[in-house]
Amino acid sequence: MTASKGEIQRLIECCICCDYLNDVRETPCCHQLFCLACIQGWLQKSTKNCPRCRSTTLTEQSLLKNIVIQRFVDNLLFECPNALHGCEAKVAKSDLVKHKRLCAFSSEKLAAKQQAKLEESRTILFRCKEGKTQITDNVLYDLANLFYTEHDYDSAKECIELMKEKEHSQKIIILQAQVERDTNHYDKALALYIKAYRYANS
Ligand SMILES: [Zn+2]
Ligand SMILES: [Zn+2]
Ligand SMILES: [Zn+2]
Incomplete structure (x- = not known):
């Protein structure tokens, strides 16, 4: 079985912010993944149903953690945002903030x-x-x-x-x-x- 890069990308992206999942939460209704902050923000709005399946039983307390996906996202290596300036570093998402601060190409x-x-x-x-x-x-x-x-x-x-x-x-x-x-x-x-x-x- 092979998965294309696009399919994997979709799996690890949050469909609210369209960025890589951060502090992953899974909905119990339809098993969709979101960033905690994104789904929290969504549930605080008046429409209190699931953004994916419209289930009305979704609450913040019912959200599940998904450690496997979180670990996968955290270990992905990203190009430094200063790559265009010559930085060749590939950094894990969790180290990106630290790297950006220290990067000699900022x-x-x-x-x-x-x-x-x-x-x-x-x-x-x-x-x-x-x-x-x-x-x-x-x-x-x-x-x-x-x-x-x-x-x-x-x-x-x-x-x-x-x-x-x-x-x-x-x-x-x-x-x-x-x-x-x-x-x-x-x-x-x-x-x-x-x-x-x-x-x-x-
Ligand atoms: Zn998000
Ligand atoms: Zn749902
Ligand atoms: Zn860099």
Whole structure:
């Protein structure tokens, strides 16, 4: 016998909240499964009959526990909600709340990481301006790009200023043009785009 994923899914979902069963309760009338909170909420409403079979004898006290299904749901492994940000963790439902709090890919943690990277980059730029460290155009370009995407246009301009090839590299000229454009210097931006275009066609 085989059951499709959809059939199993239906078995472990609550038909009131359409989410995975939480604190499973079974109705004695028709053996339908619900979350405790969902069926409690339903029974507190004026319609005191079973949401599935309309039995009028259903009460909160008559609800049954279903430990086997609850254990099954609790042990299912779920993808972390931050999977799109790169988290590869598969977590049991019961651990999901804890994982979300600790996940290194949460938007708060990622923002903090980005902020730290920005601070570090500003330190590198500062040391470079002071002549305390020498960095290549490629590293400066990456720094400038980071500052640009974080809207720190002044630092981006300072990086570009320090690049040896700033007059001769098409990608640096384009970055320069983007910075000028985003700081509302459209004339400068246009001139730079034209310059970059000439490089592309020379
Ligand atoms: Zn529910
Ligand atoms: Zn029922
Ligand atoms: Zn995660």
